Amino acid sequence: MKIGCPTEIKPQEFRVGLMPTAAQEAVANGHEVVVQSGAGAGSGFTDDDYRAAGAVILDTAAEIFATADMIVKVKEPQAIERKMLREGQLLFTYLHLAPDPDQTHDLIASGCTAIAYETVTDAQGGLPLLAPMSEVAGRLAPQVGAWTLQKANGGRGVLMGGVPGVGPAKVMVIGGGVVGTHAARIAAGMGADVTVLDRSLPRMRYLDDAFGGVFKTGYSSAGYTAELLEQADMVIGAVLIPGAAAPKLVSRAQLSSMKAGAALVDVAIDQGGCFETSKATTHADPIYEVDGVMHYCVANMPGAVARTSTIALGNATMPFMLALANKGWRKACEDDPHLLNGLNVHAGKLTYYAVGEALGLDVLSPSLAVKQ
Numbered sequence: 001m002k003i004g005c006p007t008e009i010k011p012q013e014f015r016v017g018l019m020p021t022a023a024q025e026a027v028a029n030g031h032e033v034v035v036q037s038g039a040g041a042g043s044g045f046t047d048d049d050y051r052a053a054g055a056v057i058l059d060t061a062a063e064i065f066a067t068a069d070m071i072v073k074v075k076e077p078q079a080i081e082r083k084m085l086r087e088g089q090l091l092f093t094y095l096h097l098a099p100d101p102d103q104t105h106d107l108i109a110s111g112c113t114a115i116a117y118e119t120v121t122d123a124q125g126g127l128p129l130l131a132p133m134s135e136v137a138g139r140l141a142p143q144v145g146a147w148t149l150q151k152a153n154g155g156r157g158v159l160m161g162g163v164p165g166v167g168p169a170k171v172m173v174i175g176g177g178v179v180g181t182h183a184a185r186i187a188a189g190m191g192a193d194v195t196v197l198d199r200s201l202p203r204m205r206y207l208d209d210a211f212g213g214v215f216k217t218g219y220s221s222a223g224y225t226a227e228l229l230e231q232a233d234m235v236i237g238a239v240l241i242p243g244a245a246a247p248k249l250v251s252r253a254q255l256s257s258m259k260a261g262a263a264l265v266d267v268a269i270d271q272g273g274c275f276e277t278s279k280a281t282t283h284a285d286p287i288y289e290v291d292g293v294m295h296y297c298v299a300n301m302p303g304a305v306a307r308t309s310t311i312a313l314g315n316a317t318m319p320f321m322l323a324l325a326n327k328g329w330r331k332a333c334e335d336d337p338h339l340l341n342g343l344n345v346h347a348g349k350l351t352y353y354a355v356g357e358a359l360g361l362d363v364l365s366p367s368l369a370v371k372q
């Protein structure tokens with residue numbers, strides 16, 4: 001199979017879908033790998049690193065899209081990339097279709113087969129291709145939130161850990177999965193007073209066993225959320241219903257109950273965001289203010305620490321990428337129902353139910369799609 005890796009073109013996105021060690025493994029498995037010149041630069045990988053791995057360097061994305069059987073990327077294809085996808089081509093990347101009707105329609109129209117990293121599952125009930133980036137974004141969230149809280153950035157002027165004689169910042173993390181747990185650990189490590197809300201009692205039992213004394217847990221009812229919201233210096237949105245649009249857990253009306261200059265960090269923005277007033281921002285212009293409350297809503301947070309993120313993501317995607325290349329997508333998905341859960345679009349049809357529900361579109365069952 002010919003595997004192609006273009007340069008990411010989303011603003012300030014420095015990750016790359018295929019790191020040289022993954023290219024090397026693909027070549028060792030008998031595949032051809034084509035990489036766009038400069039694709040790895042933002043993550044510290046040179047064209048020569050890819051050549052040494054056995055890949056061929058091509059100048060343009062157009063050459064990659066025109067010739068590759070499988071495109072491996074990081075971010076959802078941008079409009080100009082979607083025009084280059086074609087029938088029968090396999091796309092393996094993050095998609096986040098539920099809040100993105102334009103992308104969904106373009107992928108359906110292209111006729112390609114698209115497997116989304118964020119909906120591939122594992123036997124433990126986790127999301128193995130989302131988890132590494134959730135670890136990164138979770139650990140970044142208190143860091144960017146602390147920056148947002150600084151006075152010069154419009155924030156409240158509160159230091160996370162306080163100082164002797166002055167108490168720490170109060171941080172509420174909504175959602176205690178991968179993002180939430182990593183965010184809470186780092187915020188607590190910075191000295192903040194942290195509470196994590198979730199709706200899963202087994203998850204809260206785990207968090208209490210593992211981190212009791214480091215941060216507190218609470219049930220994510222509307223009433224308790226409203227109570228903590230009034231006291232919070234920082235709120236980190238970290239909920240997920242896999243594949244679906246994020247539930248809105250803080251309304252615009254509630255912002256007036258918050259402290260002026262408090263920071264909302266909506267990590268769940270890639271699924272549409274869990275605060276009513278969230279809209280996606282970029283690393284180039286990450287924050288904005290609504291009703292006196294500062295919002296940070298960058299949809300590709302891990303791109304800020306591209307080298308760490310590229311390697312963490314590449315470690316997770318490599319075995320799936322190799323299975324797709326070695327067996328072809330149909331056999332790979334038939335052999336592995338967790339990979340089949342990643343199938344979002346095939347040959348002009350949507351194949352993921354939560355996206356169909358969010359966008360009001362018909363869905364072809366993935367187990368039927370794999371037979372077509």
Ligand SMILES: NC(=O)C1=CN([C@@H]2O[C@H](COP(=O)(O)OP(=O)(O)OC[C@H]3O[C@@H](n4cnc5c(N)ncnc54)[C@H](O)[C@@H]3O)[C@@H](O)[C@H]2O)C=CC1
Nearest residue numbers: 133134137175177178179198199220239240268299300301
């Ligand atoms: N902005 C960015 O750059 C990035 C965003 N993300 C996003 O972060 C979000 C969270 O991802 P993960 O932590 O990996 O998911 P996860 O599945 O590990 O955790 C989600 C948690 O939310 C909880 N939850 C669901 N509904 C809830 C509610 N109403 N109230 C409280 N908790 C609720 C679940 O019980 C679960 O524990 C996803 O939307 C993911 O795509 C992940 C990485 C990077």
Ligand SMILES: CC(=O)C(=O)O
Nearest residue numbers: 094133270299300302
């Ligand atoms: C998960 C995701 O959307 C990202 O890493 O950018």
Ligand SMILES: [Mg+2]
Nearest residue numbers: 270299300301
């Ligand atoms: Mg994202």
